[in-house]
Amino acid sequence: MGHRLLEPTSRPSAAADRVASSRIRELLDLVDRPDVLSLAGGLPDVSLLDEDRVRAAFAAALGAAGPSGSTALQYGPTAGIEPLRSHLADRLDVDVSATVVTTGSQQALDLLARSLCAPGDVAVLEAPAYLGAVQAFRASDARLIGVPGDADGMDVEALDSLVDDGVRPAVVYVVPDHHNPTGTVMSAERRRRLLAVAARVGAVVVEDAAYRDLRWGPPTAPLIGRGERVVHVGSSSKVLAPGLRIGWLAGPADVVAGVTRLKQSVDLHTATANQLVVAHLLSDGAQPAHLERLRRTYRERSVALVAALRRRLGDRVEVRVPDGGMFVWLQALDGTDTDALLDRAVDRGVAFVPGSAFTLDDAPSTTARLSFATLGPPQLAQAVGRLAAAWSP
């Protein structure tokens, strides 16, 4: 069936002891070395972030009184400020009461893991998986099961077989649009099947939509609104600025109640000024053009990266061509161990994330995630040149 099962440790442990330090975060340190061209980050390009617009929004937020006379500087409601929740409710076609503003979408994942999973409960993730989700579900002491994906997204038939075998997932976590790390978009058929299988066992489907607005391919239908137990997770980090730490979730009333109760004990509420800024920026008239510019730029860069990979690495690799997001997923067809490759690559002045970083067991692999977000086409070509040189030492 191809899924990998991780048993929880038998004696109780503190949450921090269940979270390994992130290889990605350690790799991010390499970004600062001026001699390294980094394809490793999941960071947006700072130069595309529209700092002037954000600065003006902060000035407006700090000048403006919030709802019911509170200001940007005072404590605010745990579920978020009304203007941002209203915008999200409109966008996601849900009631305002179904929304919660979070301190980045990473917090949404942590709150969901702690709300939906008692220790030992099963959380299913597409393998390879976003490391932040793996960490969040591990910290909640869930039992993680990775279900493999292909070019159409998670193999829902494999999930169905698990259910046939008696597995009862509390949560199925997916990134249907431009999956991290593979860049894959889940097909419409798979989305339908996923909702049906989840409904069969009462599992909550968590739809992580962090990259959804960076899509230049034909539109896809989100999962939210199409099943009773769907939670949608979103982020301003990829389309406005990650440093603001504004994310959100929307879902069923009982999930929102549990998340909100827990958030009160986790950080009381998300920074008020930052919420006002994001509410303003997401709904102002300049955002569509800003998004268009992001998509155009990332698309150009993805094309340049894919072309360079084909030119320099040819039939040694298989490349999944993205139509959105920030990542190209690469499979070495010649058996190259990408963990070992990374060491040689950094020596040559290029960094990427080996596929092992996205597995549940850190096993060496022949895959790699390459980000095209932060480098222009000439630098991407140069980076791939270095990668090709590292490939054949």
Added chain:
Amino acid sequence: MGHRLLEPTSRPSAAADRVASSRIRELLDLVDRPDVLSLAGGLPDVSLLDEDRVRAAFAAALGAAGPSGSTALQYGPTAGIEPLRSHLADRLDVDVSATVVTTGSQQALDLLARSLCAPGDVAVLEAPAYLGAVQAFRASDARLIGVPGDADGMDVEALDSLVDDGVRPAVVYVVPDHHNPTGTVMSAERRRRLLAVAARVGAVVVEDAAYRDLRWGPPTAPLIGRGERVVHVGSSSKVLAPGLRIGWLAGPADVVAGVTRLKQSVDLHTATANQLVVAHLLSDGAQPAHLERLRRTYRERSVALVAALRRRLGDRVEVRVPDGGMFVWLQALDGTDTDALLDRAVDRGVAFVPGSAFTLDDAPSTTARLSFATLGPPQLAQAVGRLAAAWSP
């Protein structure tokens, strides 16, 4: 011995199910009713927050490049930005590596609870206790033990007796300066004894210093630096602006490592611009005068509140006179149940927090927390007038 012991539930539960909704937060809704004078909040007075200074600091932060070329808008390091950590290290006389910036001090408590307590581990809190700490330790599935306090702070001899009885706390949580809710300052002798008892069993002492900078009494010595296993928790919420959500902790290397690892999975890092703003404001030349103004104002208000209570309620209450912080702790000497009193008080147009909200078992009590932070002396007198009217219906 007077301590109350709460057993954990025997079957596993999700963290959100272990956290009750906060009565205080529900009460905060009353603040917005224009006919209610609120003594209930733990909020600073918005009008004292120095909005112009914060606005200028945001403008500077958004214009300035951060360390190593990153900006206020980009992802940042999990433990916090260097300028703020450096300031904290100087202030607390610890190494920069011993500091972590958190999303408000509430997040510090959550991260510490999840780092230091495996399910079933004992966390000792002074009873009555800060509800946010109770929630954080409950969410981590710790076994909570309340040790009563008096006018000198936590009864450390009672803690010592617990240890004699075989209890091995993983954590002892205290608010030595202007305890929430009682406003108490722990005596120097109790501080010494606390560190000795904790050292005897290897417990980590968590020193919550949220109100420390609001002290107008003679200086006290913090616990940090006086024991190997002390973690200091601080906040900008009471002295700058709670809406910024900037707190911090400092402690031993292993605790900092666990907290940082967990924080990565909890929210990646705290909002970058907000950290830059707090780093700037805490270290700029205007902060001492700002603090002086806060202390002077809160002192005047505390005097007005205590005087009004003595005038209007006389020997029906015992009042603990504060020399810092935001709260007056009141004990009804005539047996008045403060839960029942609250209903009558709200009808009369005044709100406060009954002592039951700070107990581990929500048992009705004859105590109450009154905040003097947000009302001027005439309003405080008016509020106490209403309270006195509610007292004798």
